[in-house]
Amino acid sequence: MSEDVVRVTDLTRRYKDVTALDTISLTFRKDRIYGLLGRNGAGKTTLMSVLTAQGFPSDGTVEVFGEDPYENEAVLRRLCFIRESQKYPDNFTPAQAFRAASLFFEGWDQEFALRLAEDFQLPQKRQIKKLSRGQLSAVGIIIGLASRAELTFFDEPYLGLDAVARHLFYDHLVRDYAEHPRTVVLSSHLIDEVANLLEHVVVIDRGRIIMNDDAEAVRGSAVTVSGPAGVVASFVSGREVLFEERLMNTASVSVRAQLSVAERREAAELGLTLGQVSLQQLVVHASLAHSGGGMAASQAAMSAFEAEFTEVSR
Ligand SMILES: Nc1ncnc2c1ncn2[C@@H]1O[C@H](COP(=O)(O)OP(=O)(O)OP(=O)(O)O)[C@@H](O)[C@H]1O
Secondary structure, eight states: OOOEEEEEEEEEEEETTEEEEEEEEEEEETTOEEEEEOSTTSSHHHHHHHHTTSSOOSEEEEEETTBOOTTOHHHHTTEEEEOTTOOOOTTOOHHHHHHHHHHHOTTOOHHHHHHHHHHTTOOTTSOGGGSOHHHHHHHHHHHHHHTOOSEEEEESTTTTOOHHHHHHHHHHHHHHHHHSOOEEEEEOSOHHHHGGGOSEEEEEETTEEEEEEEHHHHHTTEEEEEEEHHHHHHHHTTSOEEEEEEETTEEEEEEEOOOOHHHHHHHHHTTOEEEEOOHHHHHHHHHHHHTTOOSSEEHHHHHHHHHHHHOOOO
16 A cells, blocks of 8 residues: 555646646655745645645646545545644634544544643633734644644744744654654744754745755755865865855865765865754755756855745744
8 A cells, every 4th residue: 555645746736827836746655754845935835735625736636645635525634734824713712723623633632732732831711813923823733733633734833933832842743743653744944943853855946846855865965074275175176065165264165975984084184074064054055056046155145045045924
């Protein structure tokens, strides 16, 4: 039996003159945590909307649990989609939202929901419309976690959440996932924060997939070499330079490379320092390159781009 819970083939989604998704194909496997990353307007929400039947393809096919999800109750009951701007019925309290969720999701764990509500310090009897922005996000996060849906989408779920609450979310997600494996698709601009959660990374840029790889493989695909500029230059010669920074006579150059033990030893003998390139930097570089930003970017350009890429409105 197939381990794919999602199978998308040549999916295109157009909104009038905007092509939000452009002939993309991908699969999401059972019991993995996916990061769905990309710049503003890349097409992430559109993809999640189509997969959860809240939007429909203009072209191509979408299968979720082997079936077309559109108006398919049996499939939709196995999905949970938590959006950035999640809406609830007027006058609902969190307690009522949890009750409604418990009726819909077979795997709902009320005890877990209450524990999460306590951790997030969520007033459960206050009307949702009176909650703060961060508390509203907490309601969505609790429903997303406690539903234990086989396929859970979190689309930038933490608008307004403070750093403590965001880390609570990450901790609970990882721990609960270990006990109750399922497929989670997390869209986020805070790549460094979520990097350690992700097992697989899908990056979309202007409606196209530009990266679809195991997170470990992505992380291991590059290295930063630092030291005297001339020595660094000759060590990285012939390799694809992702970005570089120079300060006086020293340089720090990130290159696409998986160095062998011998190469690492050689670097050490030359007095060079090797460092990891973060997932965020690699994703930003991929987006920058796809946007026509050229090959190697200066560190300043990278930083500016990174700030723009990871900016979240609060
Ligand atoms: N209902 C709509 N009508 C017209 N254009 C739309 C509609 N929804 C989305 N778009 C456009 O489709 C593109 C993809 O939007 P989408 O919301 O999927 O991006 P995103 O990757 O989720 O962005 P963000 O990170 O900013 O949330 C954008 O150019 C957006 O303006």
